[in-house]
Amino acid sequence: MTDRAAKARKQGSDMSADIIDGKAFAAKVRGQIAGQVARMKADHGITPGLAVILVGEDPASQVYVRNKGTQTLEVGMHSYEHKLPAETRAEDLYALIDRLNADPAVHGILCQFPVPAHLSETEIVARIDPSKDVDGLHVVNAGLLASGQRAMVSCTPLGCLMLLRDRLGSLSGLNAVVVGRSNLVGKPMAQLLLRDSCTVTIAHSRTKDIAAVCRGADILVAAVGRPRMIPGDWIKPGATVIDVGINRVDAPERGPGKTRLVGDVDFDSAKEVAGAITPVPGGVGPMTIACLLANTLTACCRIHGLPEPDGLTA
Amino acid sequence: MTDRAAKARKQGSDMSADIIDGKAFAAKVRGQIAGQVARMKADHGITPGLAVILVGEDPASQVYVRNKGTQTLEVGMHSYEHKLPAETRAEDLYALIDRLNADPAVHGILCQFPVPAHLSETEIVARIDPSKDVDGLHVVNAGLLASGQRAMVSCTPLGCLMLLRDRLGSLSGLNAVVVGRSNLVGKPMAQLLLRDSCTVTIAHSRTKDIAAVCRGADILVAAVGRPRMIPGDWIKPGATVIDVGINRVDAPERGPGKTRLVGDVDFDSAKEVAGAITPVPGGVGPMTIACLLANTLTACCRIHGLPEPDGLTA
Numbered sequence: 001m002t003d004r005a006a007k008a009r010k011q012g013s014d015m016s017a018d019i020i021d022g023k024a025f026a027a028k029v030r031g032q033i034a035g036q037v038a039r040m041k042a043d044h045g046i047t048p049g050l051a052v053i054l055v056g057e058d059p060a061s062q063v064y065v066r067n068k069g070t071q072t073l074e075v076g077m078h079s080y081e082h083k084l085p086a087e088t089r090a091e092d093l094y095a096l097i098d099r100l101n102a103d104p105a106v107h108g109i110l111c112q113f114p115v116p117a118h119l120s121e122t123e124i125v126a127r128i129d130p131s132k133d134v135d136g137l138h139v140v141n142a143g144l145l146a147s148g149q150r151a152m153v154s155c156t157p158l159g160c161l162m163l164l165r166d167r168l169g170s171l172s173g174l175n176a177v178v179v180g181r182s183n184l185v186g187k188p189m190a191q192l193l194l195r196d197s198c199t200v201t202i203a204h205s206r207t208k209d210i211a212a213v214c215r216g217a218d219i220l221v222a223a224v225g226r227p228r229m230i231p232g233d234w235i236k237p238g239a240t241v242i243d244v245g246i247n248r249v250d251a252p253e254r255g256p257g258k259t260r261l262v263g264d265v266d267f268d269s270a271k272e273v274a275g276a277i278t279p280v281p282g283g284v285g286p287m288t289i290a291c292l293l294a295n296t297l298t299a300c301c302r303i304h305g306l307p308e309p310d311g312l313t314a
Numbered sequence: 315m316t317d318r319a320a321k322a323r324k325q326g327s328d329m330s331a332d333i334i335d336g337k338a339f340a341a342k343v344r345g346q347i348a349g350q351v352a353r354m355k356a357d358h359g360i361t362p363g364l365a366v367i368l369v370g371e372d373p374a375s376q377v378y379v380r381n382k383g384t385q386t387l388e389v390g391m392h393s394y395e396h397k398l399p400a401e402t403r404a405e406d407l408y409a410l411i412d413r414l415n416a417d418p419a420v421h422g423i424l425c426q427f428p429v430p431a432h433l434s435e436t437e438i439v440a441r442i443d444p445s446k447d448v449d450g451l452h453v454v455n456a457g458l459l460a461s462g463q464r465a466m467v468s469c470t471p472l473g474c475l476m477l478l479r480d481r482l483g484s485l486s487g488l489n490a491v492v493v494g495r496s497n498l499v500g501k502p503m504a505q506l507l508l509r510d511s512c513t514v515t516i517a518h519s520r521t522k523d524i525a526a527v528c529r530g531a532d533i534l535v536a537a538v539g540r541p542r543m544i545p546g547d548w549i550k551p552g553a554t555v556i557d558v559g560i561n562r563v564d565a566p567e568r569g570p571g572k573t574r575l576v577g578d579v580d581f582d583s584a585k586e587v588a589g590a591i592t593p594v595p596g597g598v599g600p601m602t603i604a605c606l607l608a609n610t611l612t613a614c615c616r617i618h619g620l621p622e623p624d625g626l627t628a
Contacts, residue, residue: 143457146505147497173520181508183461191460194495194516199527201515202508206487213513 017241017274020163026286029162029312030075033293036309037076040300048300049078050108050134050293051100055093055119056086061112071289077296080106086116093119094127101129107303108134108296131303134295136188145191145314150302152295153314157189159287160221160242161196161314167240167276168219172197177217179203179210179230179264185223185244192314193219210234222264232269241270241277244284331555331588334477340600343476343626344389347607350623351390354614362614363392364448364607365414367425369407369433370400375426385603391610394420400430407433408441415443421617422448422610445617448609450502459505459628464616466609467628471503473601474535474556475510475628481554481590482533486511491531493517493524493544493578499537499558506628507533524548536578546583555584555591558598 040046050072054065065081072079082096093111100106109132111124125133130140136154144151153161164171176198180186186202194200203213214220214234220241222230227247235241245264254260263280271277278284294312301309354360364386368379379395386393396410407425414420423446425438439447444454450468458465467475478485490512494500500516508514517527518538528534528548534555536544541561549555559578568574577594585591592598608626615623 139457139461139463140453141457142460143453143455146456146460146501147453148501149453173522175522187460187508190516194501197518197520199515199517199521201513202504203513204511206511207513208487208489 017271018167018276019271020167020242020276020278020283022159022163022278022283023286025163025166026159026290029287029290030071030293032311033290033297033309034075036297036312040297040306041076044304044306046300046304047076047078047105048107048296049080049105050110050296051080051082051103051106053082053084053093053096053100053109053111055084055088055111055115058114061114065112068289068292071293072296075293077293078105088116088119090119090123093124097124097127101127101132106132107300108132108292110135110292132299134292134299136295137184142183142188145188148195150308151314152299153192154184154188155288155291155295156185156223156244156284157192158291158294158314159284160189160244161192162291162311163242163278163284163287164219164240165196170196171219174198174218175201175216176219176221177201177203177214178221178223179214180221180223180225180244182223186221189221189223193221195314220265224264226264227262228264228266230265230270232266232271232273235270235273237273238275239273241265241274242284243267243278243280246280246285331585332481332590333585334481334556334590334592334597336473336477336592336597337600339477339480340473340604343601343604344385344607346625347604347611347623348389350611350626354611354620355390358618358620360614360618361390361392361419362421362610363394363419364422364424364610365394365396365417365420367396367398367407367410367414367423369398369402369425369429372428375428379426382603382606385607386610389607391607392419402430402433404433404437407438411438411441415441415446420446421614422446422606424449424606446613448606448613450609451498456497456502459502462509464622465628466613467506468498468502469602469605469609470499470537470558470598471506472605472608472628473598474503474558475506476605476625477556477592477598477601478533478554479510484510485533488512488532489515489530490533490535491515491517491528492535492537493528494535494537494539494558496537500535503535503537503558507535509628534579538578540578541576542578542580544579544584546580546585546587549584549587551587552589553587555579555588556598557581557592557594560594560599 069079100109125137130138133152136152141151176193178190181204190200211234223244243263243265248259251258251260297309383393414423439451444452447466450466455465490507492504495518504514525548537558541563557577557579562573565572565574611623
C-alpha cells in the first residue's frame with residue numbers, strides 16, 4: 001500500500017494504522033546511496049566495492065546473492081562474487097578472506113550463511129576485518145556498538161532504526177520495547193534504541209505479563225520468530241510497531257498445501273490499534289539489502305577517512 | 315550491619331529492608347577464591363598472577379593499588395606491581411603491556427586509571443590481551459558479553475550480579491530496571507541481567523516518568539552518580555535495591571567543612587520500602603576488588619583450559 005492509500009484509509013477510520021511501506025523506503029534509501037556513491041566517484045575517484053562469498057549451492061542463498069549483486073551494481077558500486085564449491089576447505093576460505101581483507105578495492109565483505117557443516121560461521125566472521133564486516137557480526141563490532149562507539153551495525157536492526165527515525169524523527173525519551181533477545185536482532189536493536197535515547201525494555205520468553213510490558217511501548221519491535229504471537233490488544237493505541245518476524249504458515253484458504261508469510265505481530269488486529277505498522281512481507285525485509293549497501297558505503301568512507309554518509313549510519 | 319542484626323531489625327518492623335552487607339559478602343567471596351587458588355596450586359601447580367600498572371603518583375590511585383596488592387596476596391595469588399613515572403612514554407608503557415601479555419605467570423593485567431593526560435586510556439585498554447583484561451574494559455570483552463559469550467566482565471556489575479544471585483537465587487523473569495547507561499556499569503549490568511533472564515529496562519536522564527519505571531522494578535540498580543536522586547516512593551515494596559553510586563556530599567552535621575559518602579538512592583526513605591538494599595559505603599564498593607580477584611582466577615582457569623571457577627563468573 002502506498003503512503004497515500006494508507007492515509008486515505010486512515011481518514012476513513014481513525015482506528016487504522018499507517019502502513020509503513022518498507023519496499024518504497026528501501027528504494028528511497030538505495031537512491032540516496034546511489035547519489036552519494038556518484039559524488040564519491042566524482043569528488044574522490046573512489047568506487048565502493050562489496051565482496052560476497054557463497055560456499056556451496058543452497059538455492060535460497062543463490063537467490064539472495066544474486067539480488068545483492070544486482071542491487072550493488074544498481075547503486076554504482078563494484079560487486080565481487082566468489083562462489084566456492086561446497087567441499088571448500090576452511091583454510092582455503094580463510095585465505096580468500098585474508099586476500100579480501102587486504103584488497104583496497106574491497107570495502108565490504110560478507111559470507112552468505114548458512115555454510116556447509118564442516119565450516120564454522122563463528123570462525124569465518126572472526127576472520128573478516130571488522131572494518132569491512134558489513135553484516136555487523138564480528139565480536140569487535142558488537143563491542144563497539146555496546147560501548148557506544150562507531151561500529152558496523154547488523155543490517156536488520158539498522159533498517160528498523162531507519163524506518164523508526166523516518167516515521168518519528170527524534171526517538172529521545174520514547175518507551176521502546178524489544179521482544180526477543182537474539183544476537184542478530186534483539187540485542188543490537190536495543191543498543192541502537194538506547195543510543196537514540198529511548199527508555200529500552202528487552203522482553204523475551206521468560207518475561208512475566210509480556211502483554212502489559214508491550215502495552216507500555218511507544219515503539220514495539222517484535223523479533224521473536226513466532227507467527228502472530230503479538231495480538232492487537234498488547235499494543236498501545238498509536239504506537240509504532242516494527243515487525244521483524246518472517247514466518248511461513250499454512251494458508252489453506254489459498255488452496256491445498258499453500259503457505260504464506262506472516263510476522264510476529266497479528267497484523268489484522270494490530271493495525272486497528274497501532275499508529276503505524278510494518279507489514280510482512282514488504283516492511284522490514286526490503287530494508288536489509290539496502291542497509292548492506294549503506295554499510296558498504298559507510299565502511300568505504302571510514303577506510304578513506306571521509307565523513308560518514310548522511311542519514312545512512314546509526 | 316551484620317545479616318543477623320538486619321534480620322532482627324526487620325522482625326521489629328515489617329517496613330524496614332534487609333541491609334545487604336557487601337563487606338561481609340566480599341570477604342566470603344575472597345575466602346572462596348582463596349580456597350580455589352589453594353586447590354589449583356595443589357592439583358595443577360599453577361598460581362594465578364595479577365599484574366597492576368600504576369603510572370604517576372596520584373595519591374588515591376596509590377591507595378587503591380596497595381589495597382589490590384594486599385588482597386591479591388591474601389587469596390594466595392602472585393601480585394606484580396609495575397610503578398612507572400608520570401612522564402612514561404606511551405611506547406614504553408605498551409612495551410610493558412606486551413611483555414605482560416606474553417608472560418605465562420601473569421593471568422590478569424590492569425592499568426590503574428586515571429593515567430597522565432599524554433596517555434590514552436582507550437589505547438592502553440586496546441593493547442591488553444582480552445583474555446587477561448580482568449577489568450573487562452576491552453572492546454572484545456564488551457562484544458563477547460553483548461553476544462552472550464564467555465567474557466571478562468567488568469568488576470562492579472559482576473559484583474552487583476553476585477549480590478543479587480546471593481539474595482534472590484534465580485533472577486529469571488524478574489523485572490530489572492537499571493538507572494544509568496554508562497559503559498562501565500549500566501550497559502554491562504543490563505547485559506548480565508538479561509543473560510540471567512530478567513526482563514531488563516534501561517532508564518536514564520531522558521526517561522519520561524522515571525519514578526513509574528523504577529516502581530515496576532523487582533530489582534533496581536542505580537548507577538547514575540547523582541546523590542540520593544531515587545527516593546523511597548520510587549521503589550516497589552519488597553524490591554531488591556543495588557546502589558552503585560558513591561557521591562561525596564557536604565555533611566555540616568559532622569562539623570564545618572565535613573563531607574560524607576552517599577549513594578544514588580535516598581537510603582533512609584528507601585530502606586522503609588525495599589525488601590533489601592545495599593548501603594553506601596559498605597555495599598557494592600567492597601565487591602569490586604573481590605571481583606577483580608575472581609576475574610583473575612577465571613582468566614587463569616580459561617588460559618589453562620580448566621573449568622570455570624565455581625560461583626565466581628557471570
